[in-house]
Amino acid sequence: xSRYNPRATEMKWQRQWDEASIFRAExxxxxxxxxxxxxxxxxxxxxxxxxxxxxxxxxxxxxFYMARGFNVLHPMGWDAFGMPAENAAMEKGTHPADWTYDNxxxxxxxxxxxxxxxxxxxxxxTCDPDYYGHEQALFLDFLEAGLxxxxxxxxxxxxxxxxxxxxxQVIDGCGWRSGAPVERRKLSQWFLKxxxxxxxLLDGLKLLERWPxxxxxxxxxxxxxxxxxxxxxxxxxxxxGIEVYTTRPDTIFGASFCAIAADHPLAARLATDxxxxxxxxxxxxxxxxxxxxxxxxxxxxxxxxxxxxxPFDDTLELPVYVANFVLMDYGxxxxxxCPAHDQRDLxxxxxxxxxxxxxxxxxDVPVAxxxxxxxxxxxxxxxxxxxxxxxxxxxxxxxxxxxxxxxxGWGKRSVTFRLRDWGVSRQRYWGTPIPIVHCExxxxxxVPREHLPLTLxxxxxxxxxxxxxxxxxxxxxTSCPSCKKPALRETDTLxxxxxxxxxxxxxxAPDSSQPIDMDAANYWLPVDQYTGGVEHAILHxxxxxxxxxxxxxxxxxxxxxxxxxxxTQGMVNxxxxxxxxxxxVFPSLVRERDNxxxxxxxTGAAVEAGxxxxxxxxxxxxxxxxxxxxQYGADTARWFVLSDSPPERDLVWTETGxxxxxxxxxxxxxxxxxxxxxLVAPGTAIADPVSEDSLALRRVVHKAxxxxxxxxxxxxxxxxxxxxxxxxxxxxxxDVPQINPAVYREALESLVRLVSPMMPHLAEELWQxxxxxxxxxxxxxxxxxxxxxxxxxxxxxxQVGGKLRDTIVVAKDAPREDVEAVxxxxxxxxxxxxxxxxxxxxxxxxxxVNIVV
RNA sequence: GCCCGCUUGGCGGAAUUGGUAGACGCAAGGGACUUAAAAUCCCUCGGCCUUUAGGCUGUGCCGGUUCGAGUCCGGCAGCGGGCACCA
Numbered sequence: 001x002s003r004y005n006p007r008a009t010e011m012k013w014q015r016q017w018d019e020a021s022i023f024r025a026e027x028x029x030x031x032x033x034x035x036x037x038x039x040x041x042x043x044x045x046x047x048x049x050x051x052x053x054x055x056x057x058x059x060x061x062x063x064f065y066m067a068r069g070f071n072v073l074h075p076m077g078w079d080a081f082g083m084p085a086e087n088a089a090m091e092k093g094t095h096p097a098d099w100t101y102d103n104x105x106x107x108x109x110x111x112x113x114x115x116x117x118x119x120x121x122x123x124x125x126t127c128d129p130d131y132y133g134h135e136q137a138l139f140l141d142f143l144e145a146g147l148x149x150x151x152x153x154x155x156x157x158x159x160x161x162x163x164x165x166x167x168x169q170v171i172d173g174c175g176w177r178s179g180a181p182v183e184r185r186k187l188s189q190w191f192l193k194x195x196x197x198x199x200x201l202l203d204g205l206k207l208l209e210r211w212p213x214x215x216x217x218x219x220x221x222x223x224x225x226x227x228x229x230x231x232x233x234x235x236x237x238x239x240x241g242i243e244v245y246t247t248r249p250d251t252i253f254g255a256s257f258c259a260i261a262a263d264h265p266l267a268a269r270l271a272t273d274x275x276x277x278x279x280x281x282x283x284x285x286x287x288x289x290x291x292x293x294x295x296x297x298x299x300x301x302x303x304x305x306x307x308x309x310x311p312f313d314d315t316l317e318l319p320v321y322v323a324n325f326v327l328m329d330y331g332x333x334x335x336x337x338c339p340a341h342d343q344r345d346l347x348x349x350x351x352x353x354x355x356x357x358x359x360x361x362x363x364d365v366p367v368a369x370x371x372x373x374x375x376x377x378x379x380x381x382x383x384x385x386x387x388x389x390x391x392x393x394x395x396x397x398x399x400x401x402x403x404x405x406x407x408x409g410w411g412k413r414s415v416t417f418r419l420r421d422w423g424v425s426r427q428r429y430w431g432t433p434i435p436i437v438h439c440e441x442x443x444x445x446x447v448p449r450e451h452l453p454l455t456l457x458x459x460x461x462x463x464x465x466x467x468x469x470x471x472x473x474x475x476x477x478t479s480c481p482s483c484k485k486p487a488l489r490e491t492d493t494l495x496x497x498x499x500x501x502x503x504x505x506x507x508x509a510p511d512s513s514q515p516i517d518m519d520a521a522n523y524w525l526p527v528d529q530y531t532g533g534v535e536h537a538i539l540h541x542x543x544x545x546x547x548x549x550x551x552x553x554x555x556x557x558x559x560x561x562x563x564x565x566x567x568t569q570g571m572v573n574x575x576x577x578x579x580x581x582x583x584x585v586f587p588s589l590v591r592e593r594d595n596x597x598x599x600x601x602x603t604g605a606a607v608e609a610g611x612x613x614x615x616x617x618x619x620x621x622x623x624x625x626x627x628x629x630x631q632y633g634a635d636t637a638r639w640f641v642l643s644d645s646p647p648e649r650d651l652v653w654t655e656t657g658x659x660x661x662x663x664x665x666x667x668x669x670x671x672x673x674x675x676x677x678x679l680v681a682p683g684t685a686i687a688d689p690v691s692e693d694s695l696a697l698r699r700v701v702h703k704a705x706x707x708x709x710x711x712x713x714x715x716x717x718x719x720x721x722x723x724x725x726x727x728x729x730x731x732x733x734x735d736v737p738q739i740n741p742a743v744y745r746e747a748l749e750s751l752v753r754l755v756s757p758m759m760p761h762l763a764e765e766l767w768q769x770x771x772x773x774x775x776x777x778x779x780x781x782x783x784x785x786x787x788x789x790x791x792x793x794x795x796x797x798x799q800v801g802g803k804l805r806d807t808i809v810v811a812k813d814a815p816r817e818d819v820e821a822v823x824x825x826x827x828x829x830x831x832x833x834x835x836x837x838x839x840x841x842x843x844x845x846x847x848x849v850n851i852v853v
Numbered sequence: 854g855c856c857c858g859c860u861u862g863g864c865g866g867a868a869u870u871g872g873u874a875g876a877c878g879c880a881a882g883g884g885a886c887u888u889a890a891a892a893u894c895c896c897u898c899g900g901c902c903u904u905u906a907g908g909c910u911g912u913g914c915c916g917g918u919u920c921g922a923g924u925c926c927g928g929c930a931g932c933g934g935g936c937a938c939c940a
Contacts, residue, residue: 003892217857218935226939246940259940299938325938335940343854344938418939537935644865644878652865656879664878666892722867722877729877797873802921804873828907842920848872852920 004669006633010761014115022777023062023117027509027520029071035524036062036074037504039532039540043078043103043125047110049572049615049653050533052625053641055116056758057569057717058531060642062117063757064712067781073524075507076111076118078104080127081431081496083166090462096430097458100127110626115634115760117777122510126499131506132432133453134515135498140435140446141554147193150444153423154263157185162466164427184285189425190434190492194546198223198417200560201545210565212648215537222538224418229402230332231411233258233308236317242266242308245331245416249405250397251338253386254359256349258308259301259323261333267322270304277302277322284324299348300324311410312387323348331416340372350374359386360394422543424495429460429468431493439480439487448481454489467491500540501547504530504562516556525557526564534568541566567715570650572641574621576610579603584620587655588627612652623653635759636661642758643721664725665762668755671732672748672766679748680741682771687742694740700730701747702788708754709784721758727751745770750782798823799850800832808849816843823849 017023038058041051062074078100085096092099104125111118124131142148156165160178164187169176194201202223205216229249232241242258260267262284271277280302301321310316318336325344326335339349340358349356360381361370367384383389389397405411425434435447435454447454457475460468469475469491480487502516508524509517532540541563548562577585579600591601598607615622628637640661645651690698704727711720731747739747749770756763756776767776791812796819798806806828810819820841823829829851836853843849 214857214935221856221936224936224939228940244940248940323938325940327939330939332940337940342940344940416939418936534934646866649859649866654865654879657865660879663892670893718865719867719877725877795873799873799921802919807873840920842872844872844921848921850872850920 004666004762004765006635006665006761007630009765010113010115010634013761013764014112016764016775017117017777020775020778021121022775023066023074023119024121025073025075025119026071027523031069031071033524033528034065034070034072035527035529036065036072037507037527037530039530039536040077040079040500040503041107042082042084043080043100043107044084045103045106047107047114047625049623049625049641051111052114052637053572053647053651054531054533054569055111055114056638056641057567057647057715058529059114059116059118059638059760060712060717060757061529061715063760063777064781066117066777067753067756067779069780072117073122073507074116074118075122075124075510076116076120077122077124077503077507078107078126079496079500079503080104080125081132081493081499083428083430085430086428086462095458095460097127100125100430113629113634114625114638117760122507124503124506124510126432126496126503127430129453129455131503132499133455134506135432135494135502136435136447136452136454137449137515138502138551138554138556139494139498140449141556142192142550143446145550145554147196147550147553148190149193149421150188150190152186153189153191154184155187155189157183159183160465187425187427189423190436191421191423192498192546192550194422194543195417195419197546197549198225198419199415200549201419201542204545204561208561208563208566211563212566212568215534215541215566215568218537219542222419222542226416226418228414228416229398229405229411230414231311231405233311233318233336235320236307236309238306242320242334243332244334244336245414246336248338248341248398249401249411250383250386250389250392250394251341251359252310252312252336252401253389254338254340254357255310255318255336256339256355256357257337257345257352258318258320259326259335259337259348260320261326261328262322262324263328264322264326264333267304270306270322277304280322284322299344299351301348301352303352311405319354321348321352329420330418339376341376341378343376343378346372346374346376357385359384359389422495422497422546424498425492426495427467427470427491428493429456429462431496432499433469434490434492434494436490437478437480437487438490439483439485441485442480442482442487444490445480445482445487451481469493497539497543498547501543502551504544505548505551505557516551518556518558521557522559525559526562529565529567530563531567531569533571537568567648569647570645571614572651572653573612574615574623574653575612576619576621577607578610579605579607581605584618586620587623614650615653628658632658632662633665633761635762636665639664639721639758642717644718646718647715664728665759667732668728668751668759668762668766671728672752673769675736675744675748676769678736678741679745679770682745682749684742684745686740686746690740690743691738693735693738694743697730697734697739697747698743698785699788699791700727701750702784704754705750705782706784706789709781712757717758720754724751724755724758727754752776753779753782794846796823796846797848798826798829799848800829801853802850803832805829805832812846816845819843819845819849823851 036058038054062072066072080100085100088094088099089096156170158165158175158178158180160180161175165175170182174181202225205219208216226247228245228247230245232243234241262281267281271281301323304320304322306320307317308320337345337348339346339356341360356372358370358372361367361384362379362381380394383392383397389400402413433454433456437445437447439445457472460472462468464471476489476491478487478489504527505516505521509520544562549560551557552560574587577590579585585600585607589601590598590607593599600607640658704723707723708720731751752763752766764776793809794812795807795809797804798808806826808822810822820843833853838851838853840852
């Protein structure tokens with residue numbers, strides 16, 4: 001028999017699907033909708049196995065829900081702005097746009113070879129002026145709605161490259177490209193008010209039942225809501241105070257110092273005539289970027305000489321320090337330190353010989369016996385040495401202090417979030433230009449909407465350090481839209497996370513003249529199943545949730561949670577190899593010698609296998625999807641990435657694994673296409689009654705249908721694969737002449753249809769070989785016959801004293817007494833009982849019998 | 854440091870609400886076919902003992918609940934992930 005030739009076959013069906021526009025989603029339909037989406041790729045140049053896995057998972061769902069009668073939207077686009085394009089421009093001199101569009105073209109071709117059921121008519125690229133022009137309009141909407149503002153904030157500044165660095169570009173305190181020590185600088189930046197929605201984003205998490213618990217928890221921690229007291233310490237001898245925030249107002253009587261951040265305005269004022277303090281503040285600022293690890297451990301402070309008065313005790317004065325561990329961005333930028341009940345404060349107090357007064361004592365310890373030495377006590381207990389709080393629990397004491405502070409007017413109950421507003425300004429070329437003009441007389445003026453899209457200039461140069469938009473000869477020079485006088489454009493561009501915060505909405509109406517077609521958005525959203533890597537658990541997913549709320553606020557959509565179901569898939573890993581020189585070796589170059597040792601196929605040098613790690617270019621443990629598809633075809637690659645490992649866990653790519661998948665591909669081909677001679681015409685009804693063998697086969701088939709269906713719905717794709725192996729084994733093990741031909745056809749057709757979401761090309765080919773004239777991609781999903789799912793008999797285990805001794809076959813739902821009788825009649829069971837008294841017999845219907853002796 | 858998750862054969866992994874542990878795949882070993890190889894097919898495959906039959910033991914470790922625990926509870930260890938001077 002001929003072998004299956006994937007290359008020709010796959011191309012043939014891809015063309016047919018394309019010609020039939022079978023994956024095109026309609027914005028109006030009588031069918032229920034289902035929106036499948038995988039996180040869109042950055043066009044880095046070539047797809048990798050992680051992409052293949054990600055998009056195959058989504059593709060299985062797409063084809064499955066299509067077959068189940070849904071109107072399915074499964075689009076693809078490109079997260080096309082970002083730094084790699086600029087890096088390529090600097091290194092190779094290619095224009096970012098050319099580099100990006102070339103990469104998109106290459107990756108589109110590759111993705112098409114995977115045979116994905118994608119509606120390519122909706123393809124978008126975020127670097128397309130049509131897309132980012134609409135994004136600019138949304139930015140202006142947000143501005144009008146008061147969700148955008150501008151303020152100064154600190155950035156990592158590379159003084160050689162004249163550019164702002166992202167945190168990951170700062171390596172050991174130095175710029176990744178220039179190697180120059182990074183400075184902290186204050187720049188005016190645009191912010192989106194995500195904190196406005198902090199409570200709502202937190203509350204919304206509870207309703208996201210189809211999200212992984214882990215991701216919800218990570219977002220919850222990221223938002224970091226806390227409740228506490230905000231109050232002002234009066235500075236002794238001055239007519240001003242220091243506002244502090246605390247979540248432990250109950251420990252107020254244990255306070256022994258007040259600490260303010262290095263960036264606190266008071267610190268700045270005190271530093272004007274204090275060189276030592278100036279030096280200390282400078283040291284704190286360096287800390288953030290440079291010697292983090294070194295300094296992290298040590299709590300340092302600078303005694304300002306000021307003191308503040310304790311709110312409950314006029315006689316008590318607390319010293320005021322500038323401390324390196326207090327953050328200006330959180331709370332009020334100032335705290336009171338209670339060393340006995342906070343480890344950080346304790347370390348600080350020990351260093352500067354400050355009072356350590358325990359005020360919370362564990363329940364079972366006498367107050368007099370309790371002291372704190374090197375470890376702060378943070379557990380529950382009752383209050384002591386605390387005046388009117390003595391004897392109260394921590395919770396009671398918190399409430400009492402806050403109530404009193406509010407009654408006396410010097411403090412307020414306050415909710416604080418760790419979450420900060422989203423800084424979206426980037427000092428780069430390859431991003432969405434921020435549609436703002438800076439005018440000396442009018443201030444910041446929005447670019448009029450009729451001038452959108454505000455496009456990037458094409459004639460730019462990366463010869464000079466810094467932002468090309470900034471030193472472009474004329475781009476930034478314009479006139480003020482308001483007063484018409486000469487003015488300057490904003491030269492910052494938007495964070496690329498903005499681009500990815502609404503692309504899933506644009507997919508619903510990619511050609512709309514408005515940023516969002518509300519009808520289309522409301523029809524398709526929310527995304528029913530969103531799939532991507534867990535590395536986007538916080539930022540991308542939180543920004544998209546915020547963005548959707550902001551769009552709702554501005555009247556663009558009528559929902560606030562964009563993703564109903566979220567699935568985070570695992571990474572694709574591979575064994576690493578090194579040669580004698582310690583150089584990483586590509587797996588495709590590794591060969592096995594006869595004695596089992598590994599060698600390089602090109603040089604013959606010995607190779608040593610290392611750990612299994614995430615596929616990465618730097619370690620060269622990558623397998624190129626193109627090579628795999630060339631050699632085995634897309635179906636085999638798809639099958640392999642779906643088999644064995646549950647999709648949420650890491651997958652280890654192995655050469656033997658892909659070989660196994662390839663063998664199964666061939667086996668299916670032989671099993672189905674080899675049956676042609678013995679088949680009845682398509683659609684032949686199964687005449688009752690059928691033989692025992694035929695009935696048994698039908699039962700297996702229908703159980704497989706039910707099982708695979710449930711597995712795909714539950715995203716247990718590896719289990720679905722295992723069931724399909726079982727079904728193929730069962731069909732292959734049949735004595736074909738003994739099987740009713742219509743039953744055999746049903747078995748083969750079911751197998752082909754169940755396999756089709758995973759191996760769509762092969763399934764299509766086999767469907768045709770079974771005599772069908774229409775595309776399988778448009779066919780219905782098989783229905784399990786409930787009557788075939790129940791057996792007449794069940795096999796039950798029989799335990800004696802909890803140990804399995806025998807299994808018995810009894811009628812399904814047989815009466816308890818009958819089951820007991822059969823169980824007790826078993827030789828093996830009698831031997832195990834061995835004359836002991838039977839105290840009790842537990843019978844769990846259709847499951848197990850346990851005889852207690 | 855805090856929070857979360859995981860731990861089942863040589864390997865990846867199955868196992869409804871607690872109910873026959875190891876489905877399915879990979880690897881390994883043996884056999885058939887073949888001049889030979891590839892491909893394919895058949896058999897074995899957690900460990901220990903045993904002639905068959907069978908017995909004992911076994912889901913990271915210790916303990917508990919239960920007629921019955923991979924599954925539930927308490928403690929411990931190891932691995933992985935997230936966050937981190939967040940007051």
